[in-house]
Amino acid sequence: MHRWFSIDWQAIFVPSMSVVELIVRGSLVYLALFSVLRFLPSRQMGTLGIPDLLVVVLFAEAAQNAMASTYTSITEGAILVGTVIFWSYLLNWLGYKIPKFQEFLNPPPLLLVKNGRLILRHLERELITEEELMSQLRQQGVEFLADVKKAYLEADGSISIIASDTKSSSLPQQKADKTVV
Template structure:
């Protein structure tokens, strides 16, 4: 009965490994995963497919072991979480203060369609098929490529479209629509 009521306060709150080691491990793993995810094509960011979910779960498992080895205390968990939050905030702050670094954090929009013509090299770079692009355009009410003045892949994986001016429609219409696509 005593085992149910016994609380090991020392094990619960006193770290079993060095705090400096925890911070260094968490920093290295966070920055490595951030760099890997940043290099993936933008289409991976818009939604989470089955393959994407599997990658996230495997990253989480691998990162947990690399960051903390065998931590057991609440304090160690809090230090790891605090380190990850620090790096996330710091990178966003750095991107705000240093515009050239912001381009690394959030790349500029990538032109996919110009004056009704697909830019193949940009589509290949982002691994987008013409069918996927047309699906996104149809979801925005665009029937044909000739109706598209410009279409961009945004940093978050969505596609924004600027339509051609229509001479038959005298009512002003919204120039740009943004859709969270399947990319």
């Protein structure tokens, strides 16, 4: 019964490993995960699907083990959370202050459609099928590919559309000319 109410304050607040080691571990894991996520294709199309959710959960589990091994104190957890927040803030601050760094953090929009024509090499690079692209166009009120002046894949995975001045809604849908621009 005595054990139920006894608290080991030292185990709660005193780190079991070096604070510097915690910061180094947190920094390395954060930067590694950032790099992996930055260079993966942006195929999520502005949504979080089941595979994306699994990646986040598995990354969190792997990162927890890599960052802290088997930390037990609240202080160690707070140091790791602080390290991740620090890197997130620092990278965003650098992107704000240095435009070239912002281009690294957030890739520029990728042109997917130009004047009603698909740019296949860009779709292939981002692993986007024509059906997925057409679904996104319909969700934004565009029925025909010929009605799209330009469509871009944005850094966040969403697709932005610039419609052409002429609408071809009265014409039957034609298969897009799949030229490479």
